[in-house]
Amino acid sequence: MTLYSTFILAVESAESKGGLFDFDATLPIMAVQILILIVILNNIFFKPLTKAIDDRNDYVRTNIAEAxxxxxxxxxxxxxxxxxxxxxxxxxQAMLLAAQSDANKIRSEQIAATLAESxxxxxxxxxxxxxxKSEAMAVLDTQVDVLSRQILEKLLGNLVK
Amino acid sequence: MINQLLSSPQFANFAALEVGKHFYWQVGNFEVHGQVLIVSWIVIGVLVLASAIATSNIQRIPVGFQNFMEYGLEFVQGIAKDQIGEKEYRPWVPFVGSLFLFIFVSNWLGALVPWKLIKIPEGELAAPTGDINTTVALALLVSAAYFYAGLSRKGLGYFSKYVQASPFLLPLWVLEDFTKPLSLSFRLFGNILADELVVGVLVLLVPLFVPLPVMILGLFTSGIQALIFSTLAASYIGEAIEGHGEEEHEHH
Incomplete structure (x- = not known):
């Protein structure tokens, strides 16, 4: 780097300068260094790790959503x-009830039919x-007539005739 | 040994020696603080290396270092989200996060690495955040960021918030734009430098064990300062993005 070549290690006596509030070119150099550091860290630290964390969060979130x-x-x-x-x-239940009622109906129908038949x-x-009975009675009646006539004939003999 | 140290003339201006001296490099016509730049490169190197390792093999189920860095990322995301809001925070995470990571790693490396063992011609290696140039650079970046955030969101209408409540408050608003970076930079600078000085002086007085609690306290302060800086940066950005619009929304 050209910067290095211009570096001259000059050790100055402390009497002429120095002290706490010794402002010099260190200030802008430091500011530039910090800016470079921010850019570098942004690229190799913040971006990738933030991405990793976000990806992980997404992964966990989608997994939770899926679950x-x-x-x-x-x-x-x-x-x-x-x-x-x-x-x-x-x-x-309904089928059972229907079957039961059907069975009841059939049973009562059959009972009724049987009753009617009987x-x-x-x-x-x-x-x-x-x-x-009436036939028998009629037969009996005729027979009674015949018998009574026979009895009468027997008793009265020929009087009847 | 301690007596020797105490009697040595160096001890008398120990603080001045620690604070005021810089390892100067000449860049063209300008001078820079070499010790600050060296450590800041180490810090940047650590961050880049850690990021590269963490993202070299990204897996859905994070293991090891990726897990650790994801924790860090979610932490800085939390800072940005809390201050800027759920809707707007995402583009600002790299800015706020990088600030936090840079300051945090700077502070901790400054406190944990025994820099004193590495000899440089003048001054000594320390946390870059203990140098006013670094903190002012950071604070000015924050100022630029929140102006950019406000202007890119509302155009020049961003400045209407300066006179919205009352035109007489305009000077206060302008003043605030100067005090924000000032307080940001001096808070960080002062805390880190003071912590280093306290630890340094204590180490010089009692080299063993006694400085440990102060060192631990220093680590705590370092973390807190990084958190405060990034939180305030995020809150300024959030303010610039939404404060005005929300108020208008309420009036209608």
């Missing part, structure tokens, strides 16, 4: 499952009995 999404999905699935389970239970059979049987 939340998954959790929500799982929860909605669980809810859906619950709903479906409830529906299934309800429908099975009733009609009873009626028929009664009518048959009545008929046979």
């Amino acid at each position: 939340k999404e998954r959790l929500e999905k799982a929860e909605s699935l669980a809810k859906q499952y619950e709903v479906e389970l409830a529906e299934t239970r309800k429908s099975s 009733q009609s059979q009873i009626v028929e049987a009664k009518a048959e009995i009545e008929k046979q």
Whole structure:
């Protein structure tokens, strides 16, 4: 560097200058050095590390978001499952009830039918009995007539004739 | 030995010898303080090296030195964020952070490295922040930074804050622009120099153990001074960026 070549190591006597508030070219040189330092550090320290931290934050954030999404999905699935389970239970209940009522209906219908049939059979049987009874009565009546006539003939002999 | 030292004529002007002497280099027509520049190059070298090591192999899960430097970065980010505000702080992190790191490393190297063992023709190596040139340079950079921040944000309207409250306050506002760098530079300069002097005098009087508490206190002061300087720098920048706009916003 040309700056170095112009450096002359001059050790001055402290009597003529020095002291606490000795301003000289150190000030602007230092200011320039600091500016250069800021530029260098910005490029090799602040930018890459800030980027690394931001990337990590993004990564964590997206991971959290994804996890939340998954959790929500799982929860909605669980809810859906619950709903479906409830529906299934309800429908099975309804089916059970329907089957029961159907069975009840069929049973009562069959009972009623059987009752009606047996009733009609009873009626028929009664009518048959009545008929046979009246037939028998008629037969009996004729027989009674014949018998009574025979008895009369026997008793009275030929008086009847 | 102590008696010898005490009786030696050097001890009488020990402070003057420490403070006033500089290792002059001639650069063209100008003179510079060589001892300040040497140590500042070491400081800059340490910072650049540390940064290079920390960012040479960036990983998502930070390990070792990257972790340490990330802690440092988040610390200076915190300074900038607290003073400038969540929205605006990002572009100013390198400025505020570099100031903090430079001052902090300067102070600590000045306090921890036994510079006295390295002989230079005149004066002695010490923290660059113990030299008024360095601190004034830093403070002027801060002034330039907050003027730049204000002007780039609001253009010439930035100066309207000088007369906004009352035109009579204009001199005070102008005065403040001079006192800000003055107080910044002298606070840092005075603290570091005083700390070095106290440690130096104590080491001369009682070389063993007694200066240790003062040295530890000096390390503490050094850190605090770096923090104060960067915090104030950030707060000036934050003030320049938003103070005016917010007030106007409130009036409407």
